[in-house]
Amino acid sequence: MEKENKKRYVENNRIISELLIENEKILKDEGYNPPVINFAVDGDERVKIPAGYVRTTNDFCVDYHLSELIIENSTKKNISYALQLSDYYNFIVNRFYVWGSIETMMYKQMFINVISIIEALILECINRVDDGCCKCKQAGKCENKINKYARENMKQAAERLYQLDILSIPDDKFERLIELYDYRNKIHIRLNEQNEYLDDKFNLQLYNESIEMLKLVDATLYERAIPFYGVCMGFVKKEGKAN
Known part of the structure; x- marks a missing residue:
């Protein structure tokens, strides 16, 4: 990655981290005690993973030849869902500091x-x-x-x-x-x-x-x-x- 882009990327991470901390403070100020007593807004009002990061079930059917290898649609779907979960895990460990x-x-x-x-x-x-x-x-x-x-x-x-x-x-x-x-x-x-x-x-x-x-x-x-x-x-x- 180019030096300037990496600098922007790291700075954005700092800003995102500060906003997450601010959100937790808002909840505590309101009397919540996350994660024991929590609060959540509706799904579409939450923090979103960028569109396209988690591949579609159709993407996985093509990439892993599921339509050719497997007969049952339920099995194809279940394997695709497991592969989508892998993409989600990938996002978490690459975008968040997990220790x-x-x-x-x-x-x-x-x-x-x-x-x-x-x-x-x-x-x-x-x-x-x-x-x-x-x-x-x-x-x-x-x-x-x-x-x-x-x-x-x-x-x-x-x-x-x-x-x-x-x-x-x-x-x-x-x-x-x-x-x-x-x-x-x-x-x-x-x-x-x-x-x-x-x-x-x-x-x-x-x-x-x-x-x-x-x-x-x-x-x-x-x-x-x-x-x-x-x-x-x-x-x-x-x-x-x-x-």
Whole structure:
């Protein structure tokens, strides 16, 4: 960013911060005690995120090939909403000074959201790939048949798609995908023995890595999974390469 523009940007942030402080003083002068006892004006009278920052559901359908990868409109919408939430989180951490345990917990929630999107894409794809097997009379004897557990469990689904060369990503990326998924599954406040504030794995670097993993998985499934939709997996070679 050019020096003068950065100077204006930082000065605007200072002004916005002062106005927010003034608004809180107005509330306290009126007898409110935010956040315990709060006050809010109507939605369109509140502070607004600039139009266009949070992308539309249609934008995400195009960017992440949702119309091609997914049949159910409700699933497409739910994934798009989760991606919109990711944009919203992105705005908060890039425009506001978030620190300490709140920053850690924010990145944690951002990470959970992205991994949940990856999980939805993988499970959707493996079930659509399996549609062809369901029509085959030899499905029970086929080594390439996708079993029930793979259709319902993200880790097993990813491993099966990887074996079939449908989730065609480098070995190290696949291993990292499973690690990221395990991170997500081990997140339980009551069962976590480590102080989450001191658990530094939830940070900007991990979030950015999860976003890159989402893009990689989505691009690979778009290229490799769709050709197998409705195709009997008996026509796929044992080593996982398509005939």
